[in-house]
Amino acid sequence: MATVRLRGLVDPHVHLRDLGETHKETYATGTAAALAGGVTTVLGMPNTKPPTIDQATLTRAAEAVRATARCDVGLFVGAAQGNAQEAARLAPQTVGLKIYLDATYGPLRVNDWATLLAHFRAWPRGRVIAVHAEELSVPLAVGLAWAHGQRLHLCHISRREEIAFIQAAKAQGAPITCEVCPHHLFLDETDLPRLGALGLMRPPLATPDDRAGLWEHLDVFDCVATDHAPHTREEKAQPTPPPGVPGLETSLPLMLTAVAEGRLTLDRLVELMHSGPRRVYRLPNPPDTWIEVDPADRWTIPDHGFQTRPAWSPFAGMAVQGRLRRATYRGRLAFEDGQVLAPEGSGRLVQSTV
Numbered sequence: 001m002a003t004v005r006l007r008g009l010v011d012p013h014v015h016l017r018d019l020g021e022t023h024k025e026t027y028a029t030g031t032a033a034a035l036a037g038g039v040t041t042v043l044g045m046p047n048t049k050p051p052t053i054d055q056a057t058l059t060r061a062a063e064a065v066r067a068t069a070r071c072d073v074g075l076f077v078g079a080a081q082g083n084a085q086e087a088a089r090l091a092p093q094t095v096g097l098k099i100y101l102d103a104t105y106g107p108l109r110v111n112d113w114a115t116l117l118a119h120f121r122a123w124p125r126g127r128v129i130a131v132h133a134e135e136l137s138v139p140l141a142v143g144l145a146w147a148h149g150q151r152l153h154l155c156h157i158s159r160r161e162e163i164a165f166i167q168a169a170k171a172q173g174a175p176i177t178c179e180v181c182p183h184h185l186f187l188d189e190t191d192l193p194r195l196g197a198l199g200l201m202r203p204p205l206a207t208p209d210d211r212a213g214l215w216e217h218l219d220v221f222d223c224v225a226t227d228h229a230p231h232t233r234e235e236k237a238q239p240t241p242p243p244g245v246p247g248l249e250t251s252l253p254l255m256l257t258a259v260a261e262g263r264l265t266l267d268r269l270v271e272l273m274h275s276g277p278r279r280v281y282r283l284p285n286p287p288d289t290w291i292e293v294d295p296a297d298r299w300t301i302p303d304h305g306f307q308t309r310p311a312w313s314p315f316a317g318m319a320v321q322g323r324l325r326r327a328t329y330r331g332r333l334a335f336e337d338g339q340v341l342a343p344e345g346s347g348r349l350v351q352s353t354v
């Protein structure tokens, strides 16, 4: 089959779980999953154990990335109470500041005036503040960013009202960008009876009308991000399962399927999965890096055999069209026909340029 060559994809929102929750994922396994999904740059979130909120944890994370990652990895610093000055000092070592305005996995929620103001005042202008903001936290975050001259990136937008508001705010010149996740585009709450805990994440699967609203506003989004959030099957079977689903290995085939169905063009896919995230986070382009996909290959997403440590998928059983054949990263064949070839330690730590 004829293959199409694309730029290596950039996933601006993943959870790699090193250093304290390596039973869920590591830099080595998470970046293997990335390459198997055609992703050659991932941005790692700070809700790790311990949380990445100071120089000591950021240094340990950076060293582990350099020693074990298989593709480009950028790291966020997390906002917490009392770390606004330190986070601002760490900015050049990161791809952005992450603020969790709503409850989700991990202890990093911040929603008091004093802490929020301290971070929006201290963070260096021109660098990104990424937020987990749901429902009325969306206009709250936009207002804070606008008032303080900060660039805001809204993670995993999932509801019709949210994206309609973002469209209106962008039209008025608000300094904001946003991302959408494949699980919010391809699943909704009607899938929950079937999926059980494997369909639980923050923000939750929304209504079919919310999902339709995301597709209708696809032109408002700057990036597709997986929010790859690995938790084991055993953890998902507990009475209070942790929120989050893996996504690195399924985002490209799902989006290629949408291209095959005429929902977006291949150029727009490249914008959402390469140029958009690079522009938002001002990321370097790894040299001699590209992927080859077979856009005609029809297959069914399996329920096992993934590179990600938990090795399950909420998309198992879905028929897709389009498959990654090969990934070349920094001049070396890194993935071919199901096999990850890039060794641990061949990846790079990257930062945003300003």
Ligand code: NCD
Residues within 6 Å of the ligand: 015, 047, 104, 105, 106, 132, 200, 201, 202, 203, 227, 229, 230, 243, 244, 245
């Ligand atoms: C994420 C996780 O598991 O770290 N979970 C999730 O449901 N999305 C946290 C987050 O991105 O909010």
Ligand code: ZN
Residues within 6 Å of the ligand: 104, 132, 155, 156, 202, 203
């Ligand atoms: Zn989140």
Ligand code: ZN
Residues within 6 Å of the ligand: 153, 177, 178, 179, 221, 222, 223, 224, 276, 277, 280
């Ligand atoms: Zn974006």
Ligand code: ZN
Residues within 6 Å of the ligand: 013, 014, 015, 045, 227, 228, 229
């Ligand atoms: Zn996340």
